[in-house]
Amino acid sequence: MPRVFLFFEFNRANTVFIQKTCGQSLAVLDVMRKSLRDVQLRLHPSLIFLLAYVLLVASVQFAGVVQRSGIPASDIPGRPPVWGLLFAVGLLASVAIHEYAHVWIALRQGIQVRGITLMMLGGVSEMDDIPHESHLREFRLALIGPVVSLLLGAIFLGIHQSHIPGAIRFYAYWLGTANIALGLFNLLPAFPLDGGRALRSLLARRLDFETATRKAVRVGRVFAWILGALGVLGFNIILVLIALFIHASGQAELAQIAEKENPVRKKLKELMIRSIETVEPDTPVNLVAQKMRQKNVGMIPVCQGNVLLGIVTDRDITIRVTAEDLTPDLIQARDVMSTPVIFGTEEEDVEDALLLMEAKGIRRLPVVDSAQRMVGVFSLTDVGVQLLRQQQKLAKAA
Numbered sequence: 001m002p003r004v005f006l007f008f009e010f011n012r013a014n015t016v017f018i019q020k021t022c023g024q025s026l027a028v029l030d031v032m033r034k035s036l037r038d039v040q041l042r043l044h045p046s047l048i049f050l051l052a053y054v055l056l057v058a059s060v061q062f063a064g065v066v067q068r069s070g071i072p073a074s075d076i077p078g079r080p081p082v083w084g085l086l087f088a089v090g091l092l093a094s095v096a097i098h099e100y101a102h103v104w105i106a107l108r109q110g111i112q113v114r115g116i117t118l119m120m121l122g123g124v125s126e127m128d129d130i131p132h133e134s135h136l137r138e139f140r141l142a143l144i145g146p147v148v149s150l151l152l153g154a155i156f157l158g159i160h161q162s163h164i165p166g167a168i169r170f171y172a173y174w175l176g177t178a179n180i181a182l183g184l185f186n187l188l189p190a191f192p193l194d195g196g197r198a199l200r201s202l203l204a205r206r207l208d209f210e211t212a213t214r215k216a217v218r219v220g221r222v223f224a225w226i227l228g229a230l231g232v233l234g235f236n237i238i239l240v241l242i243a244l245f246i247h248a249s250g251q252a253e254l255a256q257i258a259e260k261e262n263p264v265r266k267k268l269k270e271l272m273i274r275s276i277e278t279v280e281p282d283t284p285v286n287l288v289a290q291k292m293r294q295k296n297v298g299m300i301p302v303c304q305g306n307v308l309l310g311i312v313t314d315r316d317i318t319i320r321v322t323a324e325d326l327t328p329d330l331i332q333a334r335d336v337m338s339t340p341v342i343f344g345t346e347e348e349d350v351e352d353a354l355l356l357m358e359a360k361g362i363r364r365l366p367v368v369d370s371a372q373r374m375v376g377v378f379s380l381t382d383v384g385v386q387l388l389r390q391q392q393k394l395a396k397a398a
């Protein structure tokens, strides 16, 4: 039930907002609505604990909140646990709106969003990676959540100041302060909180994405320790859990980056060398051998135009020319080249290519594009160098 309610409310508000402020065409609006509808809101089982916790705390703090709201207790009917429940539901709805704000911007930026999960420690939007080079986009995407929470808080506090029944003003006050707290807390530069993501996007303007993430995670860890200490001192279980969560997700993010930087997980097109030396089929073998010497390679692809026909290795020349006592300048590349060629495609995983190279006993692999045109060469040496660089980076980061 809350699924429909939350979504409908947000969707309507969102539509009005787009119509009024952006003035975009109805077609765009329709796409937005459709894609937002595809974003599933999931409730994680751990919410039960949050509900119980909020119920407990809200019941205990009820009198204090009533006092701070400045509304006479006689104007507020109902028992504290009932208010605690209402508050818990309102808080979850607020978190959902915060997440939908992220989703809204993500969809506008063309990022795929799979869904939102509300769990004990808040909401999580599962979306595809933002292209690393667009720092401003991640900055906006991160900050929209806290901004919407602060706005929502301001609206609720505005309702609190209005002239409507005391009970509603009380509820507005409670949710208003909660949303302000939600907004401010998420602005903490503690990666992976929104503030931390914004910090990373700022750092990424000067540093490469991985280094920026490492620095942001390091700042986040400091905050995790501070929050954890505050939680322990104040007997605040949720705060301790959030601190643990920040710490753990920082580690997970680092591990993910290391995995992405792992050369074995990359595509051939990312590691291959593009400037390649090729020969025509009618190139005399002595010229092929000279080219090998010049470029210090043991293999040269034979191409007609860009199309890969075969390869000539130093072994081919030894066996098919020297051993046969033939005259190299009278023999052409096409006479000695090896076919069919073992090659990789640029979209192929490095891991698969390495297995292929091991099976065939080769050190250099020609790479072709989807039209079978030769686009580069992938060599074992390049992977080795990449692995070495990654090791050095990890050693520096540790």
Ligand SMILES: [Zn+2]
Binding pocket: 098, 099, 102, 142, 145, 146, 186, 194
């Ligand atoms: Zn957020």
